[in-house]
Structure formats: structure tokens, C-alpha cells
Amino acid sequence: MSDEYKIPQHVAVILDGNGRWAKQRHMPRNFGHKAGADNLEQVMEDAWDLGIKYFTVYAFSTENWKRSVEEVTGIMTILRDFLRRSIDKANKNNMRVRIIGERSRLDKDIIEAIERLEEATKDNTGLQFNVALNYGGRDEITRAVRGMVQDAIDGKISPEDVTEDYISGRLDTADIPDPDLLIRTSGEIRISNFLPWQIAYSEFYFCDTLWPDFNKQSLIEAIDYYNGRDRRFGGV
Numbered sequence: 001m002s003d004e005y006k007i008p009q010h011v012a013v014i015l016d017g018n019g020r021w022a023k024q025r026h027m028p029r030n031f032g033h034k035a036g037a038d039n040l041e042q043v044m045e046d047a048w049d050l051g052i053k054y055f056t057v058y059a060f061s062t063e064n065w066k067r068s069v070e071e072v073t074g075i076m077t078i079l080r081d082f083l084r085r086s087i088d089k090a091n092k093n094n095m096r097v098r099i100i101g102e103r104s105r106l107d108k109d110i111i112e113a114i115e116r117l118e119e120a121t122k123d124n125t126g127l128q129f130n131v132a133l134n135y136g137g138r139d140e141i142t143r144a145v146r147g148m149v150q151d152a153i154d155g156k157i158s159p160e161d162v163t164e165d166y167i168s169g170r171l172d173t174a175d176i177p178d179p180d181l182l183i184r185t186s187g188e189i190r191i192s193n194f195l196p197w198q199i200a201y202s203e204f205y206f207c208d209t210l211w212p213d214f215n216k217q218s219l220i221e222a223i224d225y226y227n228g229r230d231r232r233f234g235g236v
């Protein structure tokens, strides 16, 4: 193994702990989500400073609709605000933004804002920031399989065309390399249906820090941990 300090090319993060962070302050949960969204903007810049090229976050899962109407509405308001500010900010930072997940369930104005943001930043060559919204890994795979079956029925593919690369290319993350490092904050040791196909060879890092408190130093600690590992993809 080389002694060189490696910066993971792609870091994926399960943002967790916004609610607990707010509770510690005797504030409503959405206060924590707002702090979490603000923190995300800072950590994205830190990620790019450290040399990370792809940064993917789990912002809203297919399960999160089960939260109270008040909380879901609050998160959507924060998201609208975030999307509105992001075009200028992304272009200033040369950042490309992509949304993964099943977007048709989102409100129309949010879908339009997503399309505008993706289009406006598509040629940027800096950090590629991927936001998972109404995302679930099994849902992503199900949608991909549906498309493949349709292509088979239409005679466009045959069984031998279905390779691992082909499947990867049908997922929402097509053209994005698999994460090297997956981080989950706030002490939960679970994957929660986030990128199940893509994290097959990723290193996992779990920390107790609540997401709004996760900062550049926390990210460096995660990368230090990543460097303590020898990744051999099952080989010797």
C-alpha cells in the first residue's frame, strides 16, 4: 500500500441529526433542517477545498414523506430557498448540481427549479454536487429495471447486453463514479436505502456529530479514517 494520502474522489453523506440538534436547543425540528441546509453549503465548499470532486447527499428519502405535514412542508420551503439561491452560488463556484431520485412526486415549481439549476450548471467543471430528493435505492433500481424490461420488449436489448456497467448506466447516478467514502452523521449505523448498488465497495465512516455541527475538521477526520484502510476490491 502506498504512503500517499488519498483524497476520495466521491464522498456520499447521509445527513442525519438535524432534529436532535434542534431538540437540544429546545427549538422545532425545522430549525434544525435550516441549520443543516446552511451547513451543507459550507461543507460543499470545504469538500472542494480538500480536493473532493463528487459530493452526494441524502436530503430527502422516499420514506421522509411519512413525517408530519408541518415538517415536510418546512423541508420543502428550505429546499425551495436552497434551489433559488443555488444557481448564482453554483456558477460563482463553478459547481455542477444534479438531482437524483424520483422527482415527479415533488411540487411542480420545485421540479422546474431543479431543471433550471441542472441546465444552468451543466457545463461547470468544479465540484459535482448531487442531491438525493425523494430518493430510495430500491426505488431507483426498480425504475431502472422497468426501463430495461421495456427496452427488451421493444427489442433494443438482449440478455447478454445486461452487464454491471449497463445497469450502472441506467441508474440515476449514470456517469457519476461510485462513492469511495460514505459518511453517516449522528451515531446511526444504517444505510437506509441510500445508493445500495453504488456503495458495494465504498468505505463506511460513522460519526456521532450531528449534521449541523459537522464541519471541515469532521470531514478531514473522515478522510483520515479512509486513509487508514487498504481498499483492494476483494483482491489481494
Ligand code: FPP
Pocket: 015, 016, 017, 018, 019, 020, 021, 033, 034, 036, 037, 040, 058, 059, 060, 061, 064, 075, 078, 079, 082, 131, 186
Ligand atoms: C436528517 O435529520 C435530515 C433530513 C431527513 C432532512 C434533511 C434536509 C435538509 C438538510 C434541508 C433540505 C435539503 C437541502 C438539499 C437544502 P433528522 O431529521 O433525521 O434528524 P434526527 O434523526 O435527529 O431526528
